[in-house]
Amino acid sequence: MRKTVREDVRVVAGREVPFTHPHKLLYPEQGITKARLADHYERVWPRMAPLLKDRPLTIKRYPRGLGQGGFYQRRVQEWFPDWVRSTELPMKDDPSQVVREVVADHPATLVFLVNIGALEIHASLARAQAPDLADMMIFDLDPPGDFTDEVRRVAVEFRDMLEDLGLPVYVKTTGSRGFHVTVPLKPRLSFDVTRRLARALGERMIARDPDNLTLMPRKDVRKGRILIDIWRNAYAQTAVAPWSTRARAGATVATPLSWDEMTQGIHPRAWTIANIGERLALPDPWADFFDRALDLRSWARSAPDDLAAIVGQNVQAG
DNA sequence: GTTGTAG
């Protein structure tokens, strides 16, 4: 096949992106092509961009399509276009070593990632400028098997508890088996602190429902209970980004929800690349996500003692 | 999807 520049390039908001095999089936069962996936990211970009701003990304690639084996990638390669923005993260053990990761500041970046077969986009819970200061806290609810409605009820219970404690709480589908209950934070505290706080809050949930919930990740210890996965709250770790597709049949989408939708009942795979357009006509339930970011130190002044102790407080001078 | 190397 003769190569012409025009056929291997896609223009995205004025930027020329290398884009090969647009009709390649990335989701063969549903007939979803690379071009269709790129359409998705161009379409959700206005809502996705503020949630990706300044965040190091990890992608999950399936260059030969879903079902042909995938792998995570976080390092920017030499052959990435030079307009793809990136940032260096020191490694936790041995900060003299760094990992250069993509930061998406333009829809063309996501289209480029689609071109190399990225079916999932995962984002840090901190911004590049302060990679150890969490600006959100995620409770990732992972059922033992496939989704059951118990997971949804637990998420709603979580919201009730967190709201009673005065925390802002958002939720998204993961496009897989559960939900991400998410608290926006001012970037002031390290992941060591937010993870300990998440653990303490998880323990409060377990006290309400010990038969169905656990914080123990080992499968042989969980025994049918829903895992409250707090391990996304860690340095240089990521969670599937809002509006990302998943490497699952149907090209499900991790979708920001309103709590009304959660209360009324919803499946974590309800939203897909095929029906997500319906949501984009409706108000964005996460539109004020960062506006409501919480300063945990201020919050701690009126929080229960055990929780305040984890956050640490500025002591009033006497 | 891209690169390096063997044939």
Next chain:
DNA sequence: CTACAACAACGCACC
């Protein structure tokens, strides 16, 4: 020149 293999994460808990 073509073919094919190699490569493409990391952090935390626990034994």
Next chain:
DNA sequence: GGTGCG
């Protein structure tokens, strides 16, 4: 140091 886990 290796394993389990996401």
